[in-house]
Amino acid sequence: MSGPAMNRVVADFVAQATGDKNIRLQDLRGQHVVLYFYPKDSTPGCTQEGRDFKALNAKFKRQNAIIFGVSRDSVASHEKFKAKQGFPFDLLSDPDETLCKQFDVIHEKTLYGRKFMGVVRSTFLIGEDGKLRAEWRKVKVKGHAEEVLESVKMLNAA
Numbered sequence: 721m722s723g724p725a726m727n728r729v730v731a732d733f734v735a736q737a738t739g740d741k742n743i744r745l746q747d748l749r750g751q752h753v754v755l756y757f758y759p760k761d762s763t764p765g766c767t768q769e770g771r772d773f774k775a776l777n778a779k780f781k782r783q784n785a786i787i788f789g790v791s792r793d794s795v796a797s798h799e800k801f802k803a804k805q806g807f808p809f810d811l812l813s814d815p816d817e818t819l820c821k822q823f824d825v826i827h828e829k830t831l832y833g834r835k836f837m838g839v840v841r842s843t844f845l846i847g848e849d850g851k852l853r854a855e856w857r858k859v860k861v862k863g864h865a866e867e868v869l870e871s872v873k874m875l876n877a878a
Contacts, residue, residue: 726852726853726854726855727851727852727853728851728852729849729850729851730745730844730846730850730851730852731745731822732744732745732746733745733818733819733822735790735812735813735814735818735819736795736812736813737788737795737798737810737811737812737813738795738798738799738802738810738811739810741810743788743810743812745846745850746850748786748846749848749849749850750784750848751784751785751786751848752783752784752785752786752845752846752847752848752853752872752875753785753786753788753845753846754773754780754785754786754787754788754843754844754845754846754868754872755788755790755812755819755823755843755844755846756769756773756787756788756789756790756841756842756843756844756859756868757789757790757791757819757820757823757825757839757840757841757842757843757844758770758789758790758791758839758841759791759838759839759841760791760792760793760839761791761793761797761798761800761801761811762797762800762801762804765841765861766791767801767805768861769789769841769859769861769864769865770789770801770805770807771805772861772864772865772866773787773789773807773809773865773868774805774806774807774808774809775865776865776866776869777808777809779869780869780872783869783872783873783876784848784876785869785872786809787809788809788810788811788812789807789809789810789811789812790811790812790814790819790820791811791812791813791814791839792813792814792815792817792820792839793811793813793815794813794815795813797813798811798812798813820839823842823844825839825840825842825857826838826839826840827840840857840858841858841859841861842855842856842857842858842859843855843856843859843864843868844856845868845871845872845875847875853871853875854868854871856868
């Protein structure tokens with residue numbers, strides 16, 4: 721199964737989020753949605769990526785964009801991670817990998833010579849109309865949040 725095709729409407733989903741919320745994609749129509757998938761709460765790369773999105777959150781808001789981090793961690797783990805880092809956006813919990821599969825972000829990875837199936841750092845930009853407008857796979861954290869913000873600005877300028 722592969723991720724959503726570019727410029728096609730992304731299938732609706734409901735996911736548990738921090739703040740005791742259920743986030744439904746359909747309810748977010750009319751604003752850009754940034755979904756960034758990351759491997760694990762409170763690890764160095766994932767923490768830095770969240771901090772980078774946090775630093776630009778006000779600029780994303782001015783561009784009518786809402787950010788969500790997504791991982792397989794529990795809501796309880798997300799609540800601790802969000803509170804410790806002061807993230808101004810919600811984190812979505814995907815323990816059954818429903819969203820990970822919908823966006824095709826689980827692939828074989830190797831760590832210290834050991835192969836395993838894990839979340840490949842990826843980001844998806846869904847337009848105000850619910851269509852997938854951009855995707856980044858195998859993301860390198862440095863400069864990534866800025867690149868996503870530039871893509872949102874270009875969508876708004878079009």
